[in-house]
Amino acid sequence: MEEEPSIVTGLPPVVFSGARLLILGSMPGEASLQMRQYYGNPRNHFWRLMYALLDGGGVPDADYEARLWFLRSRGVALWDVLQTCERQGSLDSAIRRPRANDFAALFGAYPGIRHVFFNGNAAADLFRRHAAAAAAMHAASYAQLPSSSPARAMAFEAKLAAWQPLREAWKEGGA
DSSP: OOOOOEEEEOOOOBOOTTOOEEEEESSOOHHHHHHTSTTOOTTOOHHHHHHHHTTSTTOOOSSHHHHHHHHHHTTEEEEESEEEEEESSSOGGGOEEEEEOOHHHHHHHOTTOOEEEEESHHHHHHHHHHTHHHHTTSOOEEEEEOOOSTTSOOOHHHHHHHTHHHHHHHHHTTO
């Protein structure tokens, strides 16, 4: 007998007044939600990418709060496109009944965000379908990057090369 999808609620945004870049995922996976940490699955390349791209030496801190401080000190905020959805497991393809976060309120409260990067196809697609109209008044650039998820079969080095636009946007801001 197949398990029914459950209602999943995302994590609060990691955002602050000095944020210039925003990275949006779709909805955290089960491991991340259980840990209450963005990109908590140790096989996810996200933190390695951030430390490699933003001059962190390539080796992420073990402590989650130190990781968040690292992003904050570089003007990078995190959130997800979805506030809630129904999903069985962690795959984006299993998302049903998505409900977007309030991007009009976020961009209104943090007008310094100038670059938005989507962590994967699903995040970009969900944003276009469920949140783009609410964010339309915010003057930011938007770019889609390959997913950092272990489900995205791509070598770390290839992901790192594809994520260079984030480094360029960060450098452009005076980092």
